[in-house]
């Protein structure tokens with residue numbers, strides 16, 4: 379049965395509201411976590427609040443739109459699908475009460491390496507790198523010049539973090555993992571600290587999946603850009619994450635969400651793997667609404683976050699108008 383949630387807006391066109399790994403201070407072009415994520419107490423970078431759960435009903439108030447389950451997507455229909463990536467605690471703690479209050483179905487895409495405490499939230503570990511680097515950041519890179527930046531003020535630290543983030547994103551996946559591992563070793567960063575703080579573990583996910591509004595999805599094992607992996611590794615990330623979720627939670631996901639989700643992370647090859655593995659839908663972070671004719675294994679979404687979005691901005695995105703101009 380389709381549910382109608384009173385969280386609606388004018389000019390509603392179909393979309394997927396997106397959420398993904400969140401380099402909060404790394405630049406506004408990056409995908410962001412949907413739900414509220416409070417800065418750590420020692421966060422010297424003073425990133426803006428990215429609380430979204432309160433913003434959604436506020437921005438959508440007064441109208442009604444159908445909130446559909448990801449398993450019921452109909453391309454071209456006037457409805458929204460709400461999705462949350464990675465398996466953060468803030469989904470349970472902040473978004474879920476709002477979703478339940480509106481009887482709004484939603485999908486949660488779980489990265490098994492986060493639940494296992496085995497894959498780092500590397501974009502957040504970079505904040506620790508900047509915090510611990512003293513007045514000067516000097517990091518050798520496998521290709522090109524080293525990252526070199528002054529860290530004498532908060533503004534300089536934020537700029538250095540953005541630079542480091544995007545220089546890392548420009549590397550291929552093996553070089554990228556090598557640099558991340560080297561930084562964690564050099565700056566004595568314990569990846570499980572962030573994971574324990576932010577991500578649901580399996581026992582907590584067991585409790586979450588009893589929520590009838592939830593559709594469970596897979597989001598890889600290690601959160602790589604799958605499009606940059608050899609095909610055997612890409613297939614394994616998409617297959618083993620599904621099977622691991624099934625083994626832990628007793629539910630076999632039929633939906634997949636590509637980590638990072640941009641053009642480097644998901645393309646025709648990955649869509650074909652998703653089809654071969656039996657995923658009914660697979661979601662990117664390419665911006666857009668759900669128009670007819672789209673590839674169901676390469677669907678666009680709209681990232682929702684509090685860094686650059688206010689209620690009117692969100693209303694405009696959901697209208698679909700910005701995507702008509704592309």
Ligand SMILES: [Zn+2]
Nearest residue numbers: 398399463464
């Ligand atoms: Zn993600």
